[in-house]
Amino acid sequence: DTAVSQTPKYLVTQMGNDKSIKCEQNLGHDTMYWYKQDSKKFLKIMFSYNNKELIINETVPNRFSPKSPDKAHLNLHINSLELGDSAVYFCASSRGQVETYGYTFGSGTRLTVV
Amino acid sequence: AQSVTQLDSHVSVSEGTPVLLRCNYSSSYSPSLFWYVQHPNKGLQLLLKYTSAATLVKGINGFEAEFKKSETSFHLTKPSAHMSDAAEYFCVVSRNAGNMLTFGGGTRLMVKP
Numbered sequence: 448d449t450a451v452s453q454t455p456k457y458l459v460t461q462m463g464n465d466k467s468i469k470c471e472q473n474l475g476h477d478t479m480y481w482y483k484q485d486s487k488k489f490l491k492i493m494f495s496y497n498n499k500e501l502i503i504n505e506t507v508p509n510r511f512s513p514k515s516p517d518k519a520h521l522n523l524h525i526n527s528l529e530l531g532d533s534a535v536y537f538c539a540s541s542r543g544q545v546e547t548y549g550y551t552f553g554s555g556t557r558l559t560v561v
Numbered sequence: 562a563q564s565v566t567q568l569d570s571h572v573s574v575s576e577g578t579p580v581l582l583r584c585n586y587s588s589s590y591s592p593s594l595f596w597y598v599q600h601p602n603k604g605l606q607l608l609l610k611y612t613s614a615a616t617l618v619k620g621i622n623g624f625e626a627e628f629k630k631s632e633t634s635f636h637l638t639k640p641s642a643h644m645s646d647a648a649e650y651f652c653v654v655s656r657n658a659g660n661m662l663t664f665g666g667g668t669r670l671m672v673k674p
Contacts, residue, residue: 451604478660488599488649490664520571523661537604545662546593546655547612 449544450474453538453553459465460528461561468556470538477542478551479521489556496521498540534561563588564633565652565665573671580624580639582668584652587633593655595662596626600648608650611635622646644673647672 451472460466472479478497484490494513495502501513510526525532535557541551566582586594596608609620626637635652644668652665 480661482664488667488669490651490667492661493665495661497660539605541660545660549595549607549610549653550605550662551607552597552604 448489448555451538451540451551451553453536455556456554457557457559459559459561462528462530464489465524465526466528466558467525467530468536468538468558470521470523470553472519472538472540472551474482474540474542474551477518477544478539478540480522480539480541481500481521482537482539484537486534490537492525494521528560530560533558563592563654563656563663565594565654565663567650567652567665567668569668570666571669571671573673574642574674576644577641580637580646580670580671582637582650582652583638584635585633585664586635586652586654588654591630594626594628595653595655596620596624596635597651597653597664598612598636598648599651599667605651608637640672642672644672644674646670 454469480495481493484492493507494539502517512524535555538553542548564587566585594611597605598608599605609618611618611628619625624639649667653662653665
């Protein structure tokens, strides 16, 4: 019954590998997001996506790419992982205008690159 | 551009005493403001939101916040802290483009017995 679910919860991998994090929402929301939370708890938007538009934060390296097979899923693919990619990644979704409804977050994926 | 500044990175209170977490915002238009809470190793949960209706907003778990346009503030308060309130709190502002939210740096609330 989880509204926004992410898998895996923990991911440990070596530098240079390619990995994916999956996100699914069962709320019928229109827009999905990926955020990165660093070790100091700072949250930075990476992507915003609905079925019409992908908005990419210009500071996100092109090794990161979102892929949405359908409206309920937004997966995050990361190529050539680097140590600095270690962080907690949160998926979120929103209904309509986010300034009215806010986000619903997943529980996060802790990525550790060694 | 819209931004929020959380004035304290850490706040420590004793159980049963009031909580005040401070947030100032900057916006070129009338924004929506939110407070989210993140318990250790958990996701973020919406506490409350201001969307241009009543300036005093009540949220879950006894928290409330007051929107003060003249002071560009949206401070979070609770009359009496509970041990379970220990968490990271984020003040959040809406952006006027891209249907996204911008997060403050967070305030860690510690509650002493």
